[in-house]
Amino acid sequence: MTDELDIEEEEEEDEQRPFNSLYFRRMMRYLKPYRRQVLLGATMMLTVMAAGLMEPLIIKTAIDDAIAPGELNYLDRLVLALVGLRIVAWLAQRAQIRIMNHTGQSILYDLRQQLFEHVQKLSLSFYDGRPVGKIMSRITNDVNAIAELVNSGVINLISQGVSLVAITAILLIMNPRLALTAFTVLPAIGYLALRVRTRMSNAWMNTRKAYSSINAHLNETVTGIQEIQVFNRQGRQSERFRRINQRLKKAFMTAIHYEMVLWPGVDLVGVIGMCLVIWVGARQVIQGALTIGVLLAFVQYINRFFAPLSTMSRVYSQVLSAMASAERVFEILDTEPLVYDREGAVDLPKIKGEIVFENVSFAYKEGEPVLRDMNLRIEPGQMVALVGPTGAGKSTIANLVCRFYDPTEGRVLVDGYDLTKVTLSSVRSQLGLVLQDTFIFSGKIRDNIAYGRLDAPLEDIMEAARAVKADDFIQKLSDDYDHEITERGASLSTGQRQLLAFARALLANPRILILDEATAHIDIATERAIQEALERLLVDRTSIVIAHRLSTIEKADLILFIDGGRIVEQGNHRELLARKGRYWQLYTTQYRLERDMALESSLAAGQVG
Numbered sequence: 001m002t003d004e005l006d007i008e009e010e011e012e013e014d015e016q017r018p019f020n021s022l023y024f025r026r027m028m029r030y031l032k033p034y035r036r037q038v039l040l041g042a043t044m045m046l047t048v049m050a051a052g053l054m055e056p057l058i059i060k061t062a063i064d065d066a067i068a069p070g071e072l073n074y075l076d077r078l079v080l081a082l083v084g085l086r087i088v089a090w091l092a093q094r095a096q097i098r099i100m101n102h103t104g105q106s107i108l109y110d111l112r113q114q115l116f117e118h119v120q121k122l123s124l125s126f127y128d129g130r131p132v133g134k135i136m137s138r139i140t141n142d143v144n145a146i147a148e149l150v151n152s153g154v155i156n157l158i159s160q161g162v163s164l165v166a167i168t169a170i171l172l173i174m175n176p177r178l179a180l181t182a183f184t185v186l187p188a189i190g191y192l193a194l195r196v197r198t199r200m201s202n203a204w205m206n207t208r209k210a211y212s213s214i215n216a217h218l219n220e221t222v223t224g225i226q227e228i229q230v231f232n233r234q235g236r237q238s239e240r241f242r243r244i245n246q247r248l249k250k251a252f253m254t255a256i257h258y259e260m261v262l263w264p265g266v267d268l269v270g271v272i273g274m275c276l277v278i279w280v281g282a283r284q285v286i287q288g289a290l291t292i293g294v295l296l297a298f299v300q301y302i303n304r305f306f307a308p309l310s311t312m313s314r315v316y317s318q319v320l321s322a323m324a325s326a327e328r329v330f331e332i333l334d335t336e337p338l339v340y341d342r343e344g345a346v347d348l349p350k351i352k353g354e355i356v357f358e359n360v361s362f363a364y365k366e367g368e369p370v371l372r373d374m375n376l377r378i379e380p381g382q383m384v385a386l387v388g389p390t391g392a393g394k395s396t397i398a399n400l401v402c403r404f405y406d407p408t409e410g411r412v413l414v415d416g417y418d419l420t421k422v423t424l425s426s427v428r429s430q431l432g433l434v435l436q437d438t439f440i441f442s443g444k445i446r447d448n449i450a451y452g453r454l455d456a457p458l459e460d461i462m463e464a465a466r467a468v469k470a471d472d473f474i475q476k477l478s479d480d481y482d483h484e485i486t487e488r489g490a491s492l493s494t495g496q497r498q499l500l501a502f503a504r505a506l507l508a509n510p511r512i513l514i515l516d517e518a519t520a521h522i523d524i525a526t527e528r529a530i531q532e533a534l535e536r537l538l539v540d541r542t543s544i545v546i547a548h549r550l551s552t553i554e555k556a557d558l559i560l561f562i563d564g565g566r567i568v569e570q571g572n573h574r575e576l577l578a579r580k581g582r583y584w585q586l587y588t589t590q591y592r593l594e595r596d597m598a599l600e601s602s603l604a605a606g607q608v609g
């Protein structure tokens with residue numbers, strides 16, 4: 001379980017960042033392949049907008065030039081024009097929705113795919129210290145924010161800007177004096193659209209953040225429920241939950257407060273504007289300087305000021321959100337894999353399985369060496385056990401052989417080939433890795449075993465399973481080899497997962513096998529099955545085992561005792577015991593105890609039986 005204490009202290013990622021023109025231009029590049037569609041979408045949007053702006057003009061004409069003089073024929077034509085305009089707007093809007101969603105989804109698709117493919121290539125060092133949730137949210141949420149801006153944001157900004165300019169121009173042309181009267185409400189509309197609206201969306205953003213904190217907290221509580229109950233942490237957990245819960249409630253009510261100010265405010269300002277225009281306009285009408293139609297058109301246009309301003313403020317916050325997302329997404333895209341096929345890398349031929357470390361030093365972080373000047377030779381077919389205290393560097397040795405990292409100094413050679421000078425795929429295809437806690441993918445059991453050799457026929461899969469004694473438990477599952485695994489194999493026991501991993505490795509048949517022995521204690525029957533399976537698995541290949549079991553270590557051709565990133569002792573079990581050094585110490589304090597206990601319990605069992 002990850003530490004439940006971290007949940008609230010964990011920094012939240014920025015939701016908005018200042019404008020950055022470099023990022024902006026880079027985001028816009030994703031539009032390039034869809035330039036034509038975007039242009040078409042923008043045209044459609046402008047058409048809808050233009051049709052909307054024409055309406056008050058037609059109504060004005062109808063009142064002044066058709067109804068007032070009693071020209072019924074003209075009125076018919078104007079009404080038809082109005083209906084026609086609506087139909088055009090309707091068609092254009094339909095097209096616009098389709099085009100923009102299509103390009104929006106295409107941009108999303110491209111970006112998501114690019115990011116996913118890139119992330120898969122990145123070296124393990126990228127994943128070190130990056131929480132899974134953050135990587136996931138980049139590929140999902142951040143990508144959305146970018147695509148939304150690139151697609152609809154920009155088009156919206158342009159068309160609404162045009163709309164704003166157009167309304168202003170129409171009003172000024174129709175009647176400058178009345179226009180100036182109408183403009184007196186603009187500051188209030190601007191305040192509502194830009195200021196209050198921004199605050200409102202910020203408040204909604206806080207609500208979303210609080211929601212995700214609630215989710216994270218719930219998630220941790222549910223996953224860690226055993227630890228929480230056993231350590232009596234319910235009180236603390238509830239207290240923390242109460243705080244986040246309160247934050248959510250408060251954020252929500254703040255958002256509602258702004259909603260409450262905004263929408264009735266927009267109505268009120270609209271009405272005030274209308275009253276002002278009627279008040280000033282009516283005098284002009286009475287004096288004969290203004291027609292009723294123009295007055296009516298003015299009233300209608302006033303209400304149309306709000307939408308573009310509101311949209312522009314929305315796009316503005318969209319831009320800032322997209323900047324935060326862009327920063328995170330581009331950070332990933334700009335991260336180069338540290339381990340990659342170098343220029344002129346050759347394919348490693350079929351290997352015998354010799355591994356040599358030549359003056360290898362390695363550090364995960366600069367200045368903190370983990371392996372120091374290590375020299376090591378493993379002959380083909382040898383079984384090597386790595387022992388030593390936790391943090392000594394055993395897994396790091398395994399990581400270098402798998403080439404998850406390249407050495408900081410020195411060389412790792414396989415059959416005489418420097419690993420940095422051969423292609424990754426040719427190394428990995430001849431190498432197997434079995435970790436303590438095997439990752440079981442969702443899908444069928446048979447596909448999980450065939451993970452390293454997808455084309456393996458069922459007979460081979462079954463043979464591998466039988467060889468490592470996984471067959472027994474698989475046969476008992478519903479649909480045996482076709483049994484569907486869910487939830488990362490949570491329904492399987494640790495021992496069963498391990499046997500599956502052995503079967504997977506055996507089927508792939510690598511020349512070099514690296515195995516991190518599970519430390520988890522399992523029942524004696526499974527333990528025995530695993531021991532036998534292991535022996536079967538290690539036959540005929542070079543193996544490096546990070547060993548925790550005495551039985552494994554005793555059988556090893558070579559034991560390397562690692563401490564502080566150095567090999568402090570090497571030899572086989574007998575040689576090392578005779579030396580009475582570190583290994584002997586470890587053996588007498590830890591392993592012997594283990595053996596005596598096993599001996600005792602089997603004796604006791606014998607006596608009872």
Ligand code: ADP
Pocket residue numbers: 128364365370388389390391392393394395396397
């Ligand atoms: P062992 O397998 O012997 O327990 P490791 O090889 O896992 O030891 O670790 C050796 C040292 O390297 C430890 O001090 C550990 O904290 C550090 N270390 C291991 N993995 C990483 C990593 N991904 N990033 C930074 N430091 C690491």
